Amino acid sequence: MSCAIADSQLNVAARCHSFALYGICRHLDGRESAAAVAESALLSRAIPSPNSNGGGHLRRTGDEISVGQELDIRPTRQFCCQTLAQFFGIRIDRRGDDSAFLGLRVDIQRYRSSLAFSGRNAGPCYRLCREIPSRPALCIWGVAMMLSGWGRYPRANCRVVAPRDEAELRMALLSEPSVIVRGNGRSYGDPALNPKATFSLRHMDRFKSFDPMSGLLETECGVFLQDIIETFLPRGWFIPVTPGTKFVTLGGMIAADVHGKNHHGAGSFGDHVESLELMLADGRVLRCSNSENRELFDATRGGMGLTGIICSAVVRMLKVESAYIRQGTVRTRDLVETMEAFEQSRGWTYTVAWIDSLATGRKLGRCILYRGEHARKCELPANKRGEPLAVARRRVKTIPFEFPRFALNRVTVSLFNALYYSTATPGSAIVDYDTYFYPLDAIADWNRIYGPTGFLQYQCVLPAAASRSGLTEIMTRVARSGTASFLSVLKLLGPGRDMLSFPMEGYTLALDFPAKSASFMLLTELDSIVEAHGGRIYLAKDARMGATLLRQSYGGLDAFKSVRRSVDPSGKFTSLQSERLGL
Ligand SMILES: Cc1cc2nc3c(=O)[nH]c(=O)nc-3n(C[C@H](O)[C@H](O)[C@H](O)COP(=O)(O)OP(=O)(O)OC[C@H]3O[C@@H](n4cnc5c(N)ncnc54)[C@H](O)[C@@H]3O)c2cc1C
Numbered sequence: 001m002s003c004a005i006a007d008s009q010l011n012v013a014a015r016c017h018s019f020a021l022y023g024i025c026r027h028l029d030g031r032e033s034a035a036a037v038a039e040s041a042l043l044s045r046a047i048p049s050p051n052s053n054g055g056g057h058l059r060r061t062g063d064e065i066s067v068g069q070e071l072d073i074r075p076t077r078q079f080c081c082q083t084l085a086q087f088f089g090i091r092i093d094r095r096g097d098d099s100a101f102l103g104l105r106v107d108i109q110r111y112r113s114s115l116a117f118s119g120r121n122a123g124p125c126y127r128l129c130r131e132i133p134s135r136p137a138l139c140i141w142g143v144a145m146m147l148s149g150w151g152r153y154p155r156a157n158c159r160v161v162a163p164r165d166e167a168e169l170r171m172a173l174l175s176e177p178s179v180i181v182r183g184n185g186r187s188y189g190d191p192a193l194n195p196k197a198t199f200s201l202r203h204m205d206r207f208k209s210f211d212p213m214s215g216l217l218e219t220e221c222g223v224f225l226q227d228i229i230e231t232f233l234p235r236g237w238f239i240p241v242t243p244g245t246k247f248v249t250l251g252g253m254i255a256a257d258v259h260g261k262n263h264h265g266a267g268s269f270g271d272h273v274e275s276l277e278l279m280l281a282d283g284r285v286l287r288c289s290n291s292e293n294r295e296l297f298d299a300t301r302g303g304m305g306l307t308g309i310i311c312s313a314v315v316r317m318l319k320v321e322s323a324y325i326r327q328g329t330v331r332t333r334d335l336v337e338t339m340e341a342f343e344q345s346r347g348w349t350y351t352v353a354w355i356d357s358l359a360t361g362r363k364l365g366r367c368i369l370y371r372g373e374h375a376r377k378c379e380l381p382a383n384k385r386g387e388p389l390a391v392a393r394r395r396v397k398t399i400p401f402e403f404p405r406f407a408l409n410r411v412t413v414s415l416f417n418a419l420y421y422s423t424a425t426p427g428s429a430i431v432d433y434d435t436y437f438y439p440l441d442a443i444a445d446w447n448r449i450y451g452p453t454g455f456l457q458y459q460c461v462l463p464a465a466a467s468r469s470g471l472t473e474i475m476t477r478v479a480r481s482g483t484a485s486f487l488s489v490l491k492l493l494g495p496g497r498d499m500l501s502f503p504m505e506g507y508t509l510a511l512d513f514p515a516k517s518a519s520f521m522l523l524t525e526l527d528s529i530v531e532a533h534g535g536r537i538y539l540a541k542d543a544r545m546g547a548t549l550l551r552q553s554y555g556g557l558d559a560f561k562s563v564r565r566s567v568d569p570s571g572k573f574t575s576l577q578s579e580r581l582g583l
Pocket of ligand 1: 150180181182183184185186187188192201221222243244245247248249250251252253255256257258259260303304305306308309310311440540541575
């Protein structure tokens with residue numbers, strides 16, 4: 001990357017990855033971009049290295065310390081790990097296993113909270129210092145690990161390979177007959193599991209460039225959404241479409257073509273991807289966009305990692321004035337009122353409803369609807385206007401133990417639902433982005449509340465015309481079953497795209513059930529309702545759907561398969577899900 005750096009001290013966004021530091025560079029003309037920076041004079045002194053170029057001030061992206069050098073750090077870990085970590089924001093995972101592979105970031109969160117800035121140093125420029133956590137520095141190659149999706153069902157012993165750059169990725173890919181890529185394992189079921197080889201892209205997490213004029217951000221695909229937000233929100237940029245958790249990778253967001261609370265107006269995440277670099281089964285990298293390799297571009301956005309490996313992508317960010325959301329809360333008494341409230345809220349950027357899944361009779365479908373707009377600076381309370389883009393860091397809680405299987409039952413869930421419904425306060429409020437978009441992220445490992453056997457998330461979408469009758473049938477069936485859904489969320493979707501992308505114009509309902517035989521039987525019944533109403537199931541949440549339902553509900557399936565065959569004739573990219581569904 002060629003750039004003249006005006007401020008090489010990089011008080012912003014310093015990142016350590018494989019012992020090269022990355023940061024946002026301020027160019028002489030005021031533009032900003034990300035670059036790899038060897039702010040490592042100190043680092044080089046602390047970690048003598050035969051390959052080091054001795055504390056130079058700028059290195060090219062990818063010009064990292066070599067593998068041999070990485071090994072050098074291991075003895076030093078014993079005596080200077082803490083000091084180094086505190087000084088540079090480095091964190092080395094010292095556990096035998098790597099809990100982060102199961103989607104947990106709790107240790108990092110704990111560590112980071114000790115670095116939180118407060119008081120005088122809480123301004124935007126300070127907030128970027130050291131805030132991006134490093135990934136574990138140890139390269140994992142071919143280690144067998146028990147993996148699962150976020151639902152912890154199913155689990156599989158997978159051989160994990162964690163390449164750190166494109167060259168390593170290609171080398172690994174060419175030597176494996178069967179592979180699937182894993183982002184952060186926040187899909188619920190089995191799309192990111194392949195026992196033969198599961199490639200973790202978490203090391204490929206460098207920002208490549210950012211153009212503040214157009215808002216175009218180019219990053220590698222292992223970058224976490226959390227890192228994107230925490231780096232760019234203090235600068236007035238937000239992600240255009242976000243799922244309900246920020247612990248996902250950019251690659252995972254594209255591969256699942258995730259939708260947010262603004263799908264009715266903004267479409268899905270793939271609609272905001274300008275282009276992507278895709279590594280095919282034969283190791284070639286193709287650039288895909290609306291003007292280049294268009295079909296492959298369409299198949300990859302929502303293609304669940306089956307067309308190739310997304311190495312990097314260019315995303316158009318959204319300009320915002322504050323880190324806050326103007327939230328409107330509405331309480332409805334039944335499904336008719338709920339759907340009316342959604343329709344009347346179409347003018348709002350964001351809408352999402354929590355549904356009381358155990359309400360029956362006249363209360364069936366009652367909800368709390370949350371509408372939202374990015375708050376303008378002038379809408380903030382006086383004490384927040386000084387720093388509209390700064391938000392105090394939320395303390396993340398953990399679940400200390402796995403709940404027993406019986407903890408979530410009809411009685412506890414209906415008590416919770418009654419309390420939640422009656423205590424919600426209708427009206428208007430200003431809330432921070434974390435509270436509005438990511439309430440579940442406040443508890444790091446909330447998936448443990450379903451006990452050791454895990455849980456299933458059932459997310460379907462029904463076409464607009466069939467939504468009311470379909471939702472009534474589904475909710476009646478769920479309320480009558482002995483099984484309680486703890487989390488039930490309803491969203492309005494706009495028109496979707498083709499191939500394997502999930503959204504279609506209508507309503508999408510997501511329900512959580514413990515993974516037990518009664519739930520499997522219930523969900524098979526729900527499948528028939530969804531199929532009869534012309535709906536479909538979301539692949540990113542699926543762990544059990546049958547191939548027949550997929551064939552009948554995804555009209556673009558044949559087109560997807562034909563693109564896939566043209567780029568991967570031997571079917572190298574395979575997951576447990578794709579095998580189950582005959583994809
Ligand atoms: C609490 C919670 C809330 C959620 N809310 C929403 C929501 O509101 N809307 C929504 O749409 N989804 C939602 N999801 C689902 C989640 O956004 C998706 O499953 C997302 O794909 C997970 O990203 P990941 O990085 O963890 O990917 P993984 O789960 O690791 O992988 C998902 C798929 O992407 C593929 N993949 C990952 N990286 C790449 C890559 N670089 N190249 C090619 N393929 C790749 C994998 O092979 C796999 O098929 C939610 C999940 C959770 C846990």
